[in-house]
Amino acid sequence: MTSRRTTDRATGLVVLSGQASGRAGAVWLVGAGPGDPELLTLKALKALQGAEVVVHDGLVSDEILDLAPAQARRISVAKRKSRHAYPQDEINRMLVAFAQEGLRVVRLKGGDPFIFGRGGEELEACREAGVECHVVPGVTAALAASADAGAPLTHRGLAQAVTFVTGHAAAGADPDLDWAALARPNHTVVIYMGVSTAAGIAARLMGAGRSAATPALIVENASRADERRLTTTLGGLAETAQAVRGPALLIVGEAMALAQAGEGLSKFAINEEPRAYGDERVSK
Numbered sequence: 001m002t003s004r005r006t007t008d009r010a011t012g013l014v015v016l017s018g019q020a021s022g023r024a025g026a027v028w029l030v031g032a033g034p035g036d037p038e039l040l041t042l043k044a045l046k047a048l049q050g051a052e053v054v055v056h057d058g059l060v061s062d063e064i065l066d067l068a069p070a071q072a073r074r075i076s077v078a079k080r081k082s083r084h085a086y087p088q089d090e091i092n093r094m095l096v097a098f099a100q101e102g103l104r105v106v107r108l109k110g111g112d113p114f115i116f117g118r119g120g121e122e123l124e125a126c127r128e129a130g131v132e133c134h135v136v137p138g139v140t141a142a143l144a145a146s147a148d149a150g151a152p153l154t155h156r157g158l159a160q161a162v163t164f165v166t167g168h169a170a171a172g173a174d175p176d177l178d179w180a181a182l183a184r185p186n187h188t189v190v191i192y193m194g195v196s197t198a199a200g201i202a203a204r205l206m207g208a209g210r211s212a213a214t215p216a217l218i219v220e221n222a223s224r225a226d227e228r229r230l231t232t233t234l235g236g237l238a239e240t241a242q243a244v245r246g247p248a249l250l251i252v253g254e255a256m257a258l259a260q261a262g263e264g265l266s267k268f269a270i271n272e273e274p275r276a277y278g279d280e281r282v283s284k
Contacts, residue, residue, distance in 0.1 A: 024097035027126050029119045031112040031138015034054075035065045036223035039139045047136055051106040053098050055091065059110040059247060061224075068106070088118060092125035097162050099131040112140040115275060118194045140164075142190045145219035145249050149229050151259035159188045167194025167201055167250070183208035188253030194247050199238035205252065210234060215256035222247040231261040269275040 026253060028047040033039040046056070048064075051072045056065060058078025066072060075094070077086045084085075086094070091107075098105045113119030113135055126133035143237075148151045151160040163182060169175045175197075182189050183205050194201055195218075206212055212235030220228040232240040234252055241250070 005072060024106060024132065025102045025108060026132040026134065027095050027099050027105045027122075028134045028136060029107045029109065029113040029122055029279070030136040031117075031140075032060045032064050032110055033139040034111055034141040034144040034223040035059070035061055035221065036144070037061065037067075039144060039223060040064060040067075041136065041138065044136045044138060047106055048108065049135070050104055052103045053105045054108055055098075055105065056108040057110045059226050060108050063165075064108070076246060088121060092122055095122060096125055096129040096131050100129070100226065101125070109138070110141075111263075112138040115142075115164060139223075141192070141219075141222045141249055142251070144223040145162070145217075145229075145263040146250065148223065148227060149217055149219060149259040151251070151256050152255075153188045153190070153255065155255040155258070158257070159253050160186050162188040162253075163192065164190045166199045167191045177204075179204045179208040179266040183210035185211075185214075186254055188251065188255055191250040191252070194250045195241050195244050198250060199240035201250070202234055202237040205234060208250070214252055215254060215259070216240075217250055217251045217256045217259040218244055218263060219251070220244050220246045222249060229259065229261050230260050 025204075028051075030044045030047050031041070033041075036269060045067060048068050051068050053075065054065065054068050055075045055077055058076055060177065068074070077091050077094075080243065095107055098187055107113075107119075107122060109117045109119060111117060113122075114137070119135065123133050123135065153159065161184075165177055165182070166175055189205070191201060214234040216232050216237050217236050218230040218232065218237075218240055219232075220226075228244075229245045230240050230243065237250065237252070
């Protein structure tokens with residue numbers, strides 16, 4: 001029996017048949033990487049090519065989505081600042097329901113599912129429902145941003161540790177972070193979702209003792225054709241972030257002294273000389 005699944009275009013709701021299939025379905029939480037299709041892992045590609053339903057983030061490119069079978073159903077659950085197409089609980093229920101209909105479901109997430117991607121919540125929902133769930137890691141944006149800029153996240157003599165944090169907290173509150181630990185020298189701090197809170201983050205780091213002269217890097221659209229990199233310092237981070245409009249990472253640490261600023265330089269060749277910190281004031 002063919003299960004019925006339709007979409008209410010007026011509300012964006014996905015309507016499921018509610019009928020269990022005779023075969024067991026499963027969910028794959030797949031990291032799509034930061035955007036460049038060539039950074040997709042072979043395991044991710046294999047999972048995507050076997051998908052019957054692809055539930056994907058808004059930032060996953062059409063080039064990657066087109067690797068799924070033509071007959072596979074695509075559902076965008078894009079999240080944008082202050083606007084969620086689907087609440088997370090609804091996404092969880094959707095994954096479980098499709099799998100219970102006997103379908104192979106790929107939850108395709110930008111970067112890595114377990115790096116600020118809510119993959120843990122989706123895995124828990126599947127486990128609670130008794131649905132088989134597999135996790136396929138992906139290249140997180142910080143790794144791509146660091147590689148393209150030529151600035152390693154760890155470096156002997158410059159960075160003995162790296163910490164990934166989020167610059168976003170619920171209801172506009174400050175992130176609950178150990179600022180004293182993050183302010184230690186020779187430590188790279190990567191801030192996801194921190195553009196709008198750059199001023200507060202910089203102030204808290206400097207207030208905890210991190211030098212305003214600490215090199216910093218902002219990478220917008222990491223690994224994509226429109227990637228843009230802006231070099232600055234911790235003291236200039238807030239001002240530089242004002243020029244950023246797309247999804248971006250903030251990276252603070254002594255190793256960012258090796259970073260090269262530039263625009264559209266993500267494809268193997270870098271043709272610009274490094275610029276002095278604070279000189280880059282690019283408007284999109």
